[in-house]
Amino acid sequence: MLNHIHQWTRPLKRFPLKSLTLTTPLSSLTLTKPSASASASASASASAADTDPADTYDPAASLEILKCLKSKDLYSSSLCLKTFVDRLNSVQVDEVIGDLGVEDPELAIELFYLLKNEHGFRHSRVCSFVVAHVLAGKRRLMELRSFLRELVEQEGSGSAPSLCELLGNRFRVWESNGLVWDMFAFVYSRSEMVHDALFVLAKMKDLNIRASILTYNSLLFNLRHTNIMLDVYEEIKASGAPQSEYTTSILVDGLCRQSLFQEAVAFHQETERKGSMPSVASFNTLISRFCEVGYIDVAKSFFCMMFKYGLLPDAYSYNILIHGLCVVGSMEEALEFMDDMENHGVEPDVVTYNILAKGFHLLGMMCGAWEIIRHMLHKGLNLEIVIYTILMCGHCQTGDIEKVFELREEMLSQGFQLNDICYSVLLSSLCKKGRISEALSLLHEMESIGLKPDLVTYSILIHGLCKQGEVQHAIQLYNKMHSKRVFPNSFTHGAILWGLSEKGTLSEARTFFDVLTKSGLIKDIVLYNIMIYRYAKLGKIGEAVQLYKQIFESRITPSIVTFNSLIYGFCKSRKLAEARTWLDTISTHGLVPTAVTYTTLMNALCEEGNIRGMLEVLSEMETRAIKPTNVTYTVVVKGLCKQHRLQESLHLLDSMHAKGISPDEFTYNTIIHCFCKAQDMRKAFQLHSEMLLHNLQPGPVTYNVLINGLCVNRDLTEADRYFSFLQDQNIRLTKPAYTTLIKAHCAKGDASKADALFRQMVEKGFEISIRDYSAMINRLSRRKLTPNVKVFLRMMLSDGISLDQEICLVILNAFRGVGDLNSEFELLAVTIKHGLFPD
DNA sequence: CGGAGTCCTG
Numbered sequence: 001m002l003n004h005i006h007q008w009t010r011p012l013k014r015f016p017l018k019s020l021t022l023t024t025p026l027s028s029l030t031l032t033k034p035s036a037s038a039s040a041s042a043s044a045s046a047s048a049a050d051t052d053p054a055d056t057y058d059p060a061a062s063l064e065i066l067k068c069l070k071s072k073d074l075y076s077s078s079l080c081l082k083t084f085v086d087r088l089n090s091v092q093v094d095e096v097i098g099d100l101g102v103e104d105p106e107l108a109i110e111l112f113y114l115l116k117n118e119h120g121f122r123h124s125r126v127c128s129f130v131v132a133h134v135l136a137g138k139r140r141l142m143e144l145r146s147f148l149r150e151l152v153e154q155e156g157s158g159s160a161p162s163l164c165e166l167l168g169n170r171f172r173v174w175e176s177n178g179l180v181w182d183m184f185a186f187v188y189s190r191s192e193m194v195h196d197a198l199f200v201l202a203k204m205k206d207l208n209i210r211a212s213i214l215t216y217n218s219l220l221f222n223l224r225h226t227n228i229m230l231d232v233y234e235e236i237k238a239s240g241a242p243q244s245e246y247t248t249s250i251l252v253d254g255l256c257r258q259s260l261f262q263e264a265v266a267f268h269q270e271t272e273r274k275g276s277m278p279s280v281a282s283f284n285t286l287i288s289r290f291c292e293v294g295y296i297d298v299a300k301s302f303f304c305m306m307f308k309y310g311l312l313p314d315a316y317s318y319n320i321l322i323h324g325l326c327v328v329g330s331m332e333e334a335l336e337f338m339d340d341m342e343n344h345g346v347e348p349d350v351v352t353y354n355i356l357a358k359g360f361h362l363l364g365m366m367c368g369a370w371e372i373i374r375h376m377l378h379k380g381l382n383l384e385i386v387i388y389t390i391l392m393c394g395h396c397q398t399g400d401i402e403k404v405f406e407l408r409e410e411m412l413s414q415g416f417q418l419n420d421i422c423y424s425v426l427l428s429s430l431c432k433k434g435r436i437s438e439a440l441s442l443l444h445e446m447e448s449i450g451l452k453p454d455l456v457t458y459s460i461l462i463h464g465l466c467k468q469g470e471v472q473h474a475i476q477l478y479n480k481m482h483s484k485r486v487f488p489n490s491f492t493h494g495a496i497l498w499g500l501s502e503k504g505t506l507s508e509a510r511t512f513f514d515v516l517t518k519s520g521l522i523k524d525i526v527l528y529n530i531m532i533y534r535y536a537k538l539g540k541i542g543e544a545v546q547l548y549k550q551i552f553e554s555r556i557t558p559s560i561v562t563f564n565s566l567i568y569g570f571c572k573s574r575k576l577a578e579a580r581t582w583l584d585t586i587s588t589h590g591l592v593p594t595a596v597t598y599t600t601l602m603n604a605l606c607e608e609g610n611i612r613g614m615l616e617v618l619s620e621m622e623t624r625a626i627k628p629t630n631v632t633y634t635v636v637v638k639g640l641c642k643q644h645r646l647q648e649s650l651h652l653l654d655s656m657h658a659k660g661i662s663p664d665e666f667t668y669n670t671i672i673h674c675f676c677k678a679q680d681m682r683k684a685f686q687l688h689s690e691m692l693l694h695n696l697q698p699g700p701v702t703y704n705v706l707i708n709g710l711c712v713n714r715d716l717t718e719a720d721r722y723f724s725f726l727q728d729q730n731i732r733l734t735k736p737a738y739t740t741l742i743k744a745h746c747a748k749g750d751a752s753k754a755d756a757l758f759r760q761m762v763e764k765g766f767e768i769s770i771r772d773y774s775a776m777i778n779r780l781s782r783r784k785l786t787p788n789v790k791v792f793l794r795m796m797l798s799d800g801i802s803l804d805q806e807i808c809l810v811i812l813n814a815f816r817g818v819g820d821l822n823s824e825f826e827l828l829a830v831t832i833k834h835g836l837f838p839d
Numbered sequence: 840c841g842g843a844g845t846c847c848t849g
Contacts, residue, residue: 288840319840354841393842424842431843460843491843498846526845533847564847571848599848606849634849666849 061088062096082119090124098130105134125151125163129171129180136176136183144180149187152196160188160196164203178209185211189218192487197222201235213241217250224254245279252282256289264289277309284316291324299324312344319351326359334359350389354421357390392422396429404429420451424460431464439464455481459492466499474499490524497527501534509534523554529561536569544569560591564600571604579604595621599632606639614639630656634667641674649674662694669701676709684709700734707737711744719744720753735766739775746779751788754780758792768799774807781814789814790823805836 065088068080093115100108112131115121123131128151135144155163167184171177181204188197197219204211216236223229233251236243248271255264268286271278283306290299303321306313318341325334334356338348388411395403404426408418418426423446430439439461446453458481465474474496478488493516501509513531517523528551535544544566551558563586570579579601586593598621605614618636621628628636633656640649649671656663668691675684684706691698703726710719723741726733738761745754758776762768773796780788789811797803808831815824831837 284840316840321840323840349840351841358841419841421842426842428843454842456843458843463843490845494845495843502846524845530846536847559845559847561845561847568847594847596848601848603849629848631849638849664849670849 062092065096093121094124094126097127101130101134105137108134125166129167132180133171133174133176136179144183145187148183149191152187152193153191157193157196160199164200168203168207181209182212182215186215186218189215189222192222194222210239210241213244213247216241217244217246220250224250225257229254245281249279249281249285253285280311280314280317284320287317288320291320296324296328315346315349318346319355322352323355326355331359350419353389354393357393361394388416389422393425396425399429401429401433423451424457427457428460431460434468436464436468455486455489458486459495462492463495466495469503471499471503490526494526494530497530501530506534517554523556525556525559525562529565532562533565536565536572539573541569541573558589560594564596567597568600571600576604593626595626595629595632598626599635603635606635611639611643630661630664630667633661634670637667638670646674646678665696665699665702668696669705672702673705676705679713681709681713700732703733704736704740708740711740716744716748739772749783751780751785755788770801770804773801777807778810781810784814784818786814786818786820803836808836
């Protein structure tokens with residue numbers, strides 16, 4: 001697995017163009033026109049590195065092959081080749097194809113593919129370049145591109161210097177050599193081997209070969225996050241290559257991404273001064289980036305500016321702006337722009353509907369969706385597909401997947417096709433519900449109807465699999481996406497790293513992390529944060545700090561999450577003073593502590609019993625105007641409860657409601673637990689009703705707490721009644737609910753009731769461990785209920801769980817206690833046989 | 840331009 005990852009994460013070394021130096025002098029440049037006689041020595045030296053020294057040139061054999069090829073049809077040629085193929089070596093193939101490339105290019109290519117496909121011949125680099133030149137000469141550009149792409153991906157990153165040397169030495173005088181160079185640089189760039197692309201460009205400059213704007217654009221795009229982008233742009237200007245409108249919009253985009261907004265705007269307007277018009281694409285980029293950072297008004301003014309230039313916004317312009325408005329919740333204005341869109345003759349498309357549907361559902365405004373539908377009706381537009389899209393998105397967001405599937409059936413029966421976004425939305429909902437296998441079969445369905453899952457689709461699934469703990473399966477998918485040439489990004493990597501650290505071992509996760517970071521391409525603080533959090537959680541604060549230092553060596557910036565995880569780590573290791581010190585250093589990094597930061601520290605203080613200290617931190621937080629969250633208050637409630645300040649905690653709960661910070665299940669569980677401990681079951685159940693009143697669904701933990709409370713504080717029959725009531729209501733209960741009740745019945749000596757519950761628990765499919773059996777057997781033994789002990793002993797053994805020493809001694813004691821000598825000796829024999837008897 | 844979600848606190 002790791003090998004794969006290594007292949008995909010090609011290093012991106014940052015070096016400016018100026019610093020590029022040639023690794024070999026060009027004095028060896030040979031300008032011999034390739035011909036049958038003269039090229040033999042040249043090729044022998046050029047390919048010396050990758051040919052076997054035993055390979056020698058046999059002109060006679062070559063001549064024979066040529067003769068055979070020229071005189072016969074392809075089929076016969078293939079047969080003829082078969083007789084030669086054992087005697088062929090790469091030098092000969094280079095020669096033959098090289099010669100043919102000049103005389104009869106078509107035949108050369110045919111021969112090449114014959115050798116490659118039918119005889120499995122591994123061609124040399126020389127041969128590849130001959131074919132490349134032939135393809136270039138014939139202007140078969142798409143073929144040339146994929147051919148060279150295959151070549152550079154085979155050679156891998158860092159291969160540019162040696163390939164350039166070959167290309168420069170042997171092929172300089174070939175027709176179309178310039179085109180091959182350009183395409184060569186282009187494919188390196190497209191394959192994200194940026195430094196190789198830069199190397200090729202530098203060589204081209206030396207050789208006075210001009211790169212095309214397509215190549216430059218691709219490179220600019222790949223470098224748009226870095227400051228090298230502008231260096232490349234200087235190169236473009238110097239080279240005098242005619243720029244396309246994409247050049248501008250890539251640069252505008254890149255400057256925005258580097259937070260150089262002023263520069264981006266200036267650049268955008270500069271095009272006007274140069275006599276040409278800013279393009280719609282360039283405007284769209286600006287609108288999009290400004291929306292992204294929340295400057296909707298600025299985005300809108302750029303939108304208006306387009307009209308002033310006499311440019312008409314396209315569907316992209318509208319969708320970008322409508323999206324921006326939806327994100328900030330200005331649905332009304334978004335709808336106005338949709339009107340405007342139609343008035344200007346731009347049809348809203350499926351993207352527009354997706355954006356609006358999502359916008360309405362984010363705000364919980366289903367009626368807004370109907371607004372759109374009415375609108376569509378009015379315009380007489382194709383309604384069905386719009387309604388379906390909106391409804392599907394809506395149901396996905398509320399998690400009602402069954403409804404989505406119904407709609408899907410309906411759509412399909414009416415001959416409509418789901419688009420790839422619909423599929424992704426559906427996949428995402430399925431994953432969130434943990435229904436991964438259905439998601440996977442939907443992926444196959446997508447593929448079977450010809451939709452291509454992309455990075456996002458795969459990432460959703462990989463993330464879903466990792467969340468379910470199926471990391472191995474996730475990795476399989478990760479490999480599959482690579483084979484389909486879909487390359488993972490930090491989202492994907494983050495999901496895998498998270499899954500590995502959660503389900504696998506920490507060292508496995510670390511190995512993966514090291515491969516990613518050492519490649520140099522992935523520089524993402526999130527990956528560091530995940531790793532640091534893991535170390536922190538396991539109390540390995542030393543390793544966490546070590547990684548923190550590495551962040552700076554990698555020249556990336558820590559985020560507040562980094563510090564929060566570190567503080568969490570110090571708290572876990574009970575080093576609260578250090579945690580405090582780290583909290584105080586946050587501001588020196590230009591970051592602001594969040595509620596999470598303070599809550600982490602407060603929780604640690606609370607656990608330590610330092611409630612005063614906790615409350616001090618709370619007030620410090622308030623003076624620094626950092627809003628406490630419901631988690632913060634839950635911690636405070638916990639602290640107050642610890643000191644039996646129940647009335648205060650109830651008061652806090654009320655003030656939370658008043659402040660609009662809704663308490664969640666955790667908050668209620670905490671406070672209910674406190675009232676149970678204080679033996680106030682009436683209040684505990686009252687709080688439970690309050691939860692329902694606030695539309696909060698009590699979870700299994702809530703019920704465990706309540707059942708336990710009843711067991712401890714009330715008559716056991718009340719607990720039994722409540723338990724059956726919950727079961728009748730089909731409320732999901734977890735194992736602790738059962739074990740709590742079992743424990744209580746054992747303590748009371750009601751073995752048959754305990755027995756029945758235990759069997760129920762087994763029937764429900766809960767995983768029963770030796771701990772559960774021994775707890776049961778222990779309690780029964782202590783009460784000398786040996787017949788029941790025997791029953792459970794048999795159950796346990798038939799469940800495939802073997803005895804341990806501790807449980808043997810307990811049972812032996814019980815048998816002896818009741819004078820059941822037969823059983824005692826029988827078990828003693830087993831105990832000794834299994835070597836469990838203590839010395 | 841739409842569909843992943845930056846994996847930190849109870």
